[in-house]
Amino acid sequence: MPHSDAVFPRAGTTFELGAWSAAHLQNVEQALARWVTAEAPDGVDHGAPAALVEAMRYAVLDGGKRLRPLLVMAAWEATAPAEPGQAGGNPESALRAACAVELIHAYSLVHDDMPCMDNDILRRGKPTVHVQFGEASALLAGDALQALAFELLTPEDDRMCARRQARLCRLLARAAGSSGMAGGQAIDLASVGMSLTEHQLRAMHRLKTGALLQASVMMGAACGEADEVAGAALSVYGAAIGLAFQVVDDILDVTADSATLGKTAGKDADQDKPTYVSILGMEASVAYAQELLKQALAALTQSGLPNTGALQGLARMVVNRSC
Secondary structure, eight states: OOOOTTTSOOTTSOOOHHHHHHHHHHHHHHHHHHHSSSBOTTSOBOOOOHHHHHHHHHHHSSOSOOHHHHHHHHHHHHHSOOSTTSOOSOHHHHHHHHHHHHHHHHHHHHHHTSTTTTOOOEETTEEOHHHHHOHHHHHHHHHHHHHHHHHHTOOSSTTSOHHHHHHHHHHHHHHHSTTTHHHHHHHHHHTTTOOOOHHHHHHHHIIIIIHHHHHHHHHHHHHHTOOHHHHHHHHHHHHHHHHHHHHHHHHHHHHSOHHHHTSOTTHHHHTTOOOHHHHHOHHHHHHHHHHHHHHHHHHHHHHTOSOOHHHHHHHHHHHHOOO
16 A cells, blocks of 8 residues: 555645545555455455356446545544554555445445335446346345455454454444444335434434444544544544435435436435435535534544544535535
């Protein structure tokens, strides 16, 4: 992983999010392409069916913002002990965590798009996995991606200590399970056609969308061994941008088209799902997203961390994005 001032600028310099993101995205893409194969992450070919691996790679590679991996890397960089201008700690742990959270995200999209849930036909600008490969293959591909995420976090050699493995697995499992993403999706499905309060909608989206985004930040912080004060502040930051992401998603579902989004636009209204726009209105939703951005940036100030340029840039990107 490159360690240069162009990628990891010194505190106080102008931060270039584009250059920073490009370097990390290249590492993440290469790692995903290397690990989502017929071979296990340990390099041993365990005979995974080629058709299943093809569906897994279709679900993961060549698409998506990779926001969650970038949050892992940004939080790791901000908290890892290092010389000024460089990211320290264990880059192998951070890269594995970044890829693991993206695999969980990809699996969730595969399952969410299936006819038994959202019944969507477009994702990341291409047919959804169940459209391309069939429902049974899509279900199995999602299952396999979920399992692979935890395999990445538990290498057999000494590149990641047992304590860190356990911490990362716990963070990811909790964010993905019944008290996180899966629980939020269950509430979402049960809420179709219902009138929710703003409080109920916020609670649903903190689980469905926010939990995994917040966990991405906390997994990066765990790789960097953040202290208690920084960890608490980063948790607040992660919660704020996790909710902001969904608020903006609801706005874009109304204002953008399918080609721009890479997924079906207007589907929330078509499916009679409660959203921030339907409950608060467009103007209040935009204002709320900006308020959440302020909360996220304030949390970074409270963290006392000197190297938060990437986290600041990602927060602004989440709120000000157009797709």
